[in-house]
Amino acid sequence: MEQSFLAYLKGRTRSLPQVTVGIGDDAAVIQSPASPSIVCTDQIIDGVDFAIDEHDLADVGFKAMAINLSDIAAMGAIPTSALVTLTLPKQNATKIAGEVYEGILEAAKQFDVAIAGGDLSTYDGPLAISITLLGHVSDGDPWLRSGAVEGDVVLASGGFGGSIGGRHLRPTPRIELASAIRKQATVHAAIDVSDGLSLDLDRMCASSGYGVELDVDAIPIHPDAIKLSAKTGREPFQHAWSDGEDFELLLTVAPADAEQLLAADLPAPLTAIGKIVGRTGLWRIHEGKYLRLSPQGYIHGE
Amino acid sequence: MEQSFLAYLKGRTRSLPQVTVGIGDDAAVIQSPASPSIVCTDQIIDGVDFAIDEHDLADVGFKAMAINLSDIAAMGAIPTSALVTLTLPKQNATKIAGEVYEGILEAAKQFDVAIAGGDLSTYDGPLAISITLLGHVSDGDPWLRSGAVEGDVVLASGGFGGSIGGRHLRPTPRIELASAIRKQATVHAAIDVSDGLSLDLDRMCASSGYGVELDVDAIPIHPDAIKLSAKTGREPFQHAWSDGEDFELLLTVAPADAEQLLAADLPAPLTAIGKIVGRTGLWRIHEGKYLRLSPQGYIHGE
Secondary structure: OHHHHHHHHHHHOOOOOOEEEOOOOOOEEEOOOOOOEEEEEEEEEEOOOEOOOOOOHHHHHHHHHHHHHHHHHHOOOEEEEEEEEEEEEOOOHHHHHHHHHHHHHHHHHHOOOEEEEEEEEEEOOOOEEEEEEEEEOOOOOOOOHHHOOOOOEEEEEOOEOOHHHOHHHOOOOOHHHHHHHHHHOOEEEEEEOOOOHHHHHHHHHHHHOOEEEEOHHHOOEOHHHHHHHHHHOOOHHHHHHHOOOOOOEEEEEOHHHHHHHHHOOOOOOEEEEEEEEOOOEEEEEEOOEEEEEOOOOOOOOO | OHHHHHHHHHHHOOOOOOEEEOOOOOOEEEOOOOOOEEEEEEEEEEOOOEOOOOOOHHHHHHHHHHHHHHHHHHOOOEEEEEEEEEEEEOOOHHHHHHHHHHHHHHHHHHOOOEEEEEEEEEEOOOOEEEEEEEEEOOOOOOOOHHHOOOOOEEEEEOOEOOHHHOHHHOOOOOHHHHHHHHHHOOEEEEEEOOOOHHHHHHHHHHHHOOEEEEOHHHOOEOHHHHHHHHHHOOOHHHHHHHOOOOOOEEEEEOHHHHHHHHHOOOOOOEEEEEEEEOOOEEEEEEOOEEEEEOOOOOOOOO
8 A cells, every 4th residue: 555645645745845855765855944953753552542443533643743743842842844654454554544644634734844754554453653753943952851940930831631531632732832932031941741740840850950849729720620520529630730641831931031921922821830949859838848749640651 | 661661771872972862851852964854764563574483683673773774875865863663562562672672772883873762652562663764965965766867877786685584684774885975976866675676776767757778687696596596496586686675775877977986995896787768667678679677576565
């Protein structure tokens, strides 16, 4: 199926100026508007990350792009091109590839990403979609997890929890928000929330060698967390704290920058949820005492 | 297993100047010595491209890098960094990942490639290794399949056929050769032979809108093709013509450049095997008449 599907795909992919040679040669040729390149790769697999019998395959394709776009956003970068590797069950391979590509192409169009190439295989196994996304930072440095400084304000985009209700398949990667923030402030550290707000916040703090004093009541709880709470009987806050797949951004900035960002008109809401402190870990202050909070979320392979 | 394996991997990967942020952030940050970037991706799967019970997993890891390095060489480019995605059967996942990485790291060391990142998943399915390789051209343009010009000499590196005897697992990607050629000549078109000499030659010619008049007797037959021939009863030439996985380069250059390259001291032997002609397809001249030769090789998914 490879040759004929590639011909179909060549017709479906738009030509964008950043890719001078796309599908059909030994490799793709990608013009970088600026060095360095920001590159990430992430895959999702039937039976692990989604269920082929339950989920719309266009949604699954969209999600495979979105999780990578979210990583690019967390670097404060702009995506340019993608390489898409599909590993397809032999039965209905072409049909499945076509449906998955509907969602991939939709995300590509929405975020101006060129499909520069990829690979297709059929085998005796479940559908797997692996995407490598390339991008660049328009100016200045990429945002790392390790750059937080004591006294920084921790900002969170959107709301948290309950994405399993459906939002996890069609998240809004915060590309536009990251671009807008870059124009108005100096971000010290950033991470996107894929495994859980508390877990990814803890990772960013650990990378930076600091901790965070949280304003727990300020953490924005998504309406989906409240809906899910009615079914699970757990507090909405617990879902916001640990659910994961929110694909929101956590950022640290100096207090003056935080003030400016919180007053600005941005493509998505930001909330101040805490400040970076010297003692490592996640903390809240209760009656004048530091109480340690334990990060919870999805730990891969456990 | 992901966190602990990534920690192990971080210790094993050398830091190279081209990757300023590697494993452990949301994305990798890769310094491009020059634009454009040359990017390719290719995967191999247990049961399709190798057999986990028969093959040394370090060899399989080496091969997963080598097939991508060969694509980079066919663009006349130099590799800089790799993203490695392993999809691992749940049973023995860490052991398998470790063995595969032995070969990946060996190839990375040999060709000065930084492991910039990747992804690890476990699932109920066969081992799959997907690698995205990034590179750049030191100066001038990348070599495309489409650039052949009438009158060009077709050059082939190394020898063809019989790689299934073992050479296919440990090929020599022609990175060094491509670099040396770029310094001495202007390559018009290039492709690497993965699916078969005749099939990939036909693809390059078709991309360029030309054909080739072959000097069939000049085609370099690998000793492995002769060995294999003793088992299969087919002519060694037939193996050279159609076997595939040789990972040699086919190039077209102007006659004067061909003469210079054939006289030069290069990291691998080159042989002139034909010339580019106006009529499309593969041809030989026999008693003054054009006879059409039919391309044969491995066609994916058939």
